[in-house]
Amino acid sequence: xxxxxxxxxxxxxxxxxxxxxxxxxxxxxxxxxxxxxxxxxxxxxxxxxxxxxxxxxxxxxxxxxxxxxxxxxxxxxxxxxxxxxxxxxxxxxxxxxxxxxxxxxxxxxxxxxxx
Amino acid sequence: xxxxxxxxxxxxxxxxxxxxxxxxxxxxxxxxxxxxxxxxxxxxxxxxxxxxxxxxxxxxxxxxxxxxxxxxxxxxxxxxxxxxxxxxxxxxxxxxxxxxxxxxxxxxxxx
Numbered sequence: 711x712x713x714x715x716x717x718x719x720x721x722x723x724x725x726x727x728x729x730x731x732x733x734x735x736x737x738x739x740x741x742x743x744x745x746x747x748x749x750x751x752x753x754x755x756x757x758x759x760x761x762x763x764x765x766x767x768x769x770x771x772x773x774x775x776x777x778x779x780x781x782x783x784x785x786x787x788x789x790x791x792x793x794x795x796x797x798x799x800x801x802x803x804x805x806x807x808x809x810x811x812x813x814x815x816x817x818x819x820x821x822x823x824x825x
Numbered sequence: 826x827x828x829x830x831x832x833x834x835x836x837x838x839x840x841x842x843x844x845x846x847x848x849x850x851x852x853x854x855x856x857x858x859x860x861x862x863x864x865x866x867x868x869x870x871x872x873x874x875x876x877x878x879x880x881x882x883x884x885x886x887x888x889x890x891x892x893x894x895x896x897x898x899x900x901x902x903x904x905x906x907x908x909x910x911x912x913x914x915x916x917x918x919x920x921x922x923x924x925x926x927x928x929x930x931x932x933x934x935x936x
Binding site for chain 1: 827860862868869870871872875881913915921922923924925926927928929930
């Protein structure tokens with residue numbers, strides 16, 4: 711059974727870049743879609759985007775200018791970069807399998823944007 | 826940003842049937858299939874219903890989904906205490922340069 715685990719800094723300063731990695735275990739990252747979804751504290755879910763193992767991507771238009779999702783098949787990992795962060799980007803960030811989290815999810819990691 | 830509207834809360838006693846609505850528009854639910862997610866307290870969401878009414882393997886058959894026009898519904902029959910959670914609908918929206926939108930979420934309380 712596929713398991714996902716997010717990792718990365720829990721605190722990011724305003725205007726800097728948020729970087730998270732999702733490690734996939736129990737299965738190969740190849741030939742599948744992988745996604746990022748976030749949830750501000752006490753609020754609802756927001757789809758960030760997805761990547762196919764070949765590298766093709768699809769992003770939330772409202773975040774597209776700041777988001778990059780990449781994949782490293784040699785490490786069975788995929789990553790999220792979000793540039794120029796503000797307090798509004800404070801959220802629990804989830805990685806998930808399939809385009810919209812139809813499969814396994816990571817436990818989530820809280821990223822706080824604060825100086 | 827959410828364009829899918831859900832009631833903030835719903836409740837029922839054990840064994841009852843609870844229904845959650847999800848209202849959208851012609852560019853999302855009216856055109857594309859609806860998915861549902863369950864988020865138990867303090868945990869990551871879990872995919873519950875796909876393509877309006879399909880239950881993934883392992884999801885109890887007391888959960889059912891339906892769609893009519895630009896609205897969808899999730900029904901929980903035989904409500905159990907472990908069903909107390911937040912529930913989100915979601916669908917692709919064709920009008921927003923391609924965006925997967927989640928509903929506002931409904932908190933289900935088992936009385």
